[in-house]
Amino acid sequence: MKVTSSYQDGRLTLFLQGELDHHQAAAALKKIARTVDDYLPQDCVVDMGGLTFMDSSGIALILKISRLMDQSGGRAWVVNAKNQPLKVIDASGIDRMIKVEV
Amino acid sequence: MKQLNYIKLEFPARSVNEGFARAAAAAFAAQMDPTMEELGDIRTAVSEAVTNAIVHAYPDAVGLVQMRMRILAGDVLEIMVRDKGRGIPDVAKAMEPMYSTGGEERSGMGFTIMGSFMDGLRVRSAVDRGTTVTMRKRIRTKEPA
Ligand SMILES: Nc1ncnc2c1ncn2[C@@H]1O[C@H](COP(=O)(O)OP(=O)(O)O)[C@@H](O)[C@H]1O
Numbered sequence A: 001m002k003v004t005s006s007y008q009d010g011r012l013t014l015f016l017q018g019e020l021d022h023h024q025a026a027a028a029l030k031k032i033a034r035t036v037d038d039y040l041p042q043d044c045v046v047d048m049g050g051l052t053f054m055d056s057s058g059i060a061l062i063l064k065i066s067r068l069m070d071q072s073g074g075r076a077w078v079v080n081a082k083n084q085p086l087k088v089i090d091a092s093g094i095d096r097m098i099k100v101e102v
Numbered sequence B: 001m002k003q004l005n006y007i008k009l010e011f012p013a014r015s016v017n018e019g020f021a022r023a024a025a026a027a028f029a030a031q032m033d034p035t036m037e038e039l040g041d042i043r044t045a046v047s048e049a050v051t052n053a054i055v056h057a058y059p060d061a062v063g064l065v066q067m068r069m070r071i072l073a074g075d076v077l078e079i080m081v082r083d084k085g086r087g088i089p090d091v092a093k094a095m096e097p098m099y100s101t102g103g104e105e106r107s108g109m110g111f112t113i114m115g116s117f118m119d120g121l122r123v124r125s126a127v128d129r130g131t132t133v134t135m136r137k138r139i140r141t142k143e144p145a
């Protein structure tokens, strides 16, 4: 998988692309944590539009991003998830803990 | 139950094999003519079961993971993932949503997702002997176009 980002006016957007599984999650988290640290954004938007697959490792990653943002007084939410990744998000019930915009 | 076709795979419990296991499962299931959604469900459930064997079963070594898939009469796909690792002391508890012994890189949602994406899920485990996860899904043959 690939993680790219853009930053504007206090808002960091993370674009996740490809397949997010346990094998990929550790490297993705490392990169995301570094990016959040660099910008210290107010908002962090996790854009899942480019994800073709995600399992529960992705759920753990979303929760971790949400905790990172809580610690710095900001907030995180998920946008653009569709198909299989959205179905995993729905089954996990994390939309009770973090905003999921579709 | 009559078995119409099957495959058996064995690989070391290395995370790089998670993607391989998903792809192999999808390639085998393709002969049942599943919908995109059904294929996604199968890939997801396999990813969860295989990842568990890789992450949880062998804390101190790289053990083996076996995967068997078979097609049963009535358009039923059965997937079995087995390890000979440390086992699960309390299976009912392990299957509860959000329960995890894996630290913050895990969500504890693996069994919940397997259960909701497949039609049947059975987990048999014995401490220090290993775990076998068996899942079934009925593939609803596509409407003719
Ligand atoms: N193959 C296995 N061998 C040993 N323990 C396992 C195995 N599969 C699952 N478990 C146990 O069951 C728990 C729940 O699994 P799961 O629902 O997939 O959540 P997660 O993998 O995120 O921890 C794991 O944290 C682990 O303690």
Ligand SMILES: [Mg+2]
Binding pocket: A056, B048, B051, B052, B106, B109, B110, B111
């Ligand atoms: Mg798991």
